Amino acid sequence: MDLDEVIEGLELLKPWIPEKARKAIIASQILSGNDAYERVRPLADVVRAIIIASGKGIASLPESEELEGEIYLGDVMLGELKLGEFRLKRDDLIKGVTIFAPSGHGKTNLIMQFLLELSRLNIPFTVFDFKQDYRHLIRKIPNLVVLKVEWLRCNLLDPPPNVNRFEWLMEVANLLPYSWGFFHWGTGSYLTDMLMEAFNQKEDLTLFDIYELVKQDDITSRRKADWHDVLESRLSSTLRTLGKVIATKKGYPIYKLLKLPLVIELYNLREADAKLIVSWFLAYELHYRRANRHRGKLYHVNVIDEYHRVVSRQHEWSEMTKEMGDSIIERQAREFRDFGEAGIYAFQEISRIHHSVIENSELKICGNLSSWEDIEVAANSMNLKEEEVRTLDHLQVGEWLVKRRGGSAFILRTPLIELRKDLGDEELQELMKDWIAEISSYDRERIILSEEEVAALQVLSRYPFASKSTLYELLNGLGRLERRVKALRLLIKKGLVREEKVFVYSTRPTEFLIPTEKGLSFMKASGIEIKVWEKVLKSTKQGHGFKHACIIYHAWRELNKLGRAWMEHRVGEKQLDVFAVINGIKLGVEVYVNPKVDWKKLSTALRALDLLVIVSYDAKVHERVKNEVMQVGSLLEKIIFYTSPPPFFKDLKRGLPFLYQIRWKMPEIR
Ligand SMILES: Nc1ncnc2c1ncn2[C@@H]1O[C@H](COP(=O)(O)OP(=O)(O)OP(=O)(O)O)[C@@H](O)[C@H]1O
Ligand SMILES: [Mg+2]
Structure with missing residues (x-):
């Protein structure tokens, strides 16, 4: 008997003949020429025939002990033949699960199977749900808590119990730039400065306090001005959408949520805000478990369907990553297992996901991939043999090629979870009303208006x-x-x-x-x-604060009474604050609250204008503006200066008397 054939045949019998026995058969074959294989050969032939008949190729078959665990996920298939059930061990779950397949392959359905099992085993979980898929599970898991993110009233700046406040703020300083995508180290360190300043000033901080500090901060240099603008606009837009959710003083403590079977709906959030929520929870969990010495067993499972929305490969190579170190998302892949925090992550394109997330997951569950790029990445990261790669193409909806690190790849068919998907917003709100009330009772500063x-x-x-x-x-x-x-x-x-x-x-x-x-x-x-x-x-x-905008608005309004006027209108290379045409005279108005002048651009506008009115906010600003503007040379004669707004508005009310005088005047000061 050919030894290769014996090895190949025994390989097919893995689910039935334990490894030790298979080795014994091979040994006796070699040593004594004793044909022990002959006895099992008909079985191997049957298995082979089934594989050929199924036309699907073959993944290597799992050892029977690889299929034993507590969490039932479906049946191991050989063609149409069911070989056995696959149950995942809790310990393997701690080490991380990734699921990747194209849209419609059954990722969400598979995750639901996971959740039914977790709930049966009383293992708490948090699902971050971008598509309102999971609320319907409440029909199968009656104690499931489903919260729309806007119902939360928490405080990002509150550290988890037993975590040092300073340490926590440093973590926040790290996670905000990632969520917001600051691609500059300077803005990140500016944020850190602001957090530290606030830390020293008062306790009970919220992000609203940080925002006020940033707004009041003196901008001393051009560089700092850029960081300042980026930070200010991020803070303001995030606070506007998530204000109470992330900045409620003495808000609802997050660790209480980690004890529940919980779905947080992030539906309709902007990417930056969704990232912020997810990285916040993950960072919180890490610090919470570490500070409270939670170790050695499975405490809680994070579930992120549509994982590509929170972590993308671009991150991996960005300048920011090089300068600022790892994000919480990467650290999670490496550090969480030590603290009993597990993760199940599903996404469509494996090639677009940060590679450390894939590398570090213990169990990889792969669907019928469509692009070559994805197949290549999947094959590499799962260490697939050629014939295993070929099976990928034959996987039907709900069928998966599954592989544990160092284990064998096999085909799993997951059960379809029948679920009515008809839970609307109103019914959800009604079902969750006690939770909503409980959480909002933490918002002591409830704003009630007459x-x-x-x-x-x-x-x-x-x-x-x-x-x-x-x-x-x-x-x-x-x-x-x-x-x-x-x-x-x-x-x-x-x-x-x-x-x-x-x-x-x-x-x-x-x-x-x-x-x-x-x-x-x-x-x-x-x-x-x-x-x-x-x-x-x-x-x-973008301009110079409210004062500037307010003055140009009023100037525009008054000029419109005299002729036609436009705000922020481009003339030459210059965006003029106001441009107006009055009695055929082309008039520009520039308002300076800060003495920042680009005289070169200004002169391109001057060439096209008949008259430019420069209104400074006060005499000091006027002196500096005038010095700069002097450089326009002979074009200066088209300019009229006002040292402050009131005389300008007085003239406006009088119909700009100078327009009726000679067109070209020497520069003058009013
Ligand atoms: N195990 C299964 N057996 C049979 N049919 C299934 C199975 N899983 C899913 N399906 C079918 O496929 C459809 C899509 O499944 P699901 O929503 O889970 O896909 P998905 O991978 O999450 O897609 P998307 O990426 O678009 O969210 C389901 O509505 C269901 O009809
Ligand atoms: Mg889905």
Whole structure:
């Protein structure tokens, strides 16, 4: 008997004949020529015939002990023949599971099978659900808790129990840049500075405090200004969508959630915000387990379907990664198992996932991959033989090629979970109402507004550049003046609105009201439209704050009464604050709150204009602006300077008297 044939035949009988016995057969074959194989050969022939008949090729068959464990996942198949059941050991689960297959192959269904088993075994889990798939499992797991992310009231800056506050803030300083995708070390370290400053100033911090600090920070250099702008805009947009969720003082403690069978719905979140939530939970778990010496057994399972949404391969090679070290996502793949935190991750394209995540997973479950690139990466990372790779192509929906590290690859068929997918938002809210109430009871600073205050916010939401006195007029539907004054005063006191004084029409400053981040996040949550403000605040970030935007808005309004005017209009290479055409005269207006002038660009605009009005915010700014502007040379004669806004607005009201005088004048100061 040919020895190769014996080895090949015994390989087919792995599920039935233990390894020791197979070795004994081979040994006796070699040593004594005793044909022990003959006795099992008919069985091997049957198995081979089944494989050929199935036309699917063959994965190597698993040893019987590889199939033993607590977590039932489905049946091991040989063609249409069921060889046995596959149960995963808890310990293997701790070491990580990755599932990769194209859309519609059954990843979500397989994860549900996992969850049914975890729930049967009372193992807590957290599913991060981007597609509202898992809420329906409540029909099969009655104690399942399903929370929309917006129902959470937690505090990102609260450390887990027994974790040092400083250490935790450093972790936050590390995870925020990853979630937000700062591709610059400078912004990251600027954030760290801000967190440290806040740490020294007060306890009970929230991200709202950090945002206020950043806003008030003096910008000393150009470089710092860039970091500042990036950080400020990230903080503000995140706080606007997730304000209460991540920045509730003394919020709901996350470790309580880790004891539940839990689904957190991240439906409709922007990628950066979803990443923030996921990395926050993961970092929290790591610090929590470590500080509380949780080790040596399985405590909790993280489940991330659509994993590519939180970790992508681009990260791996980015400058940021080189400069800042590993993200929590990578550390998770390596460190979590030590602390009894398991992970099940599913995604479509293996070639786009950070390789350490795949390398570090103990069990890999692979579906019918479509691209060559994916097949190659999968084959490498699973260490597949050629004939095993060929089986990939034959896998049907719900069938998988499964391999443990160092184990054999076999084919698994998972059961289809019959589930009605009809759980709507209202029913969910009703089912979860106790949880929602419990969590929001932690939000001690619940903002409750009177009818007048809400009305005031509604008016403010529509008229960003209306002065305080104009707002009082707009609110006259509310009755007596005292009531209107009181409503606005209370909004300021509650921190939803702040005042800013701007010199516009008169030598006494005009008062304006601006919603704070807290205010915007509240307005958004209560259905008040904030688009107008988002636009204003976005443009003020690029420019020079609210003052600048406010002055150019009013200049635009007044100029429109005299002719036609446009805000932020490009002339030559210059984006002019206001451009107007009045009686055929082309007029530009530039407002300087900071003395930052690009005179070269300005001169390209000057060539196309008849007249440029430069309005500085005060005499000091004017001196510096003028020095810069001098460099435009002979074009200077087209410029009229104002040392502050009030005289300019006075002239505007009078119809810009200089327009009616001679067109070309010597530069003059008014
Ligand atoms: N084990 C199975 N047996 C039979 N049919 C299945 C099985 N698993 C899934 N299916 C079928 O395939 C469909 C898609 O499954 P599922 O939603 O789990 O795929 P998916 O891989 O998560 O897809 P996507 O990447 O688009 O989320 C299911 O609606 C179901 O009809
Ligand atoms: Mg899915």
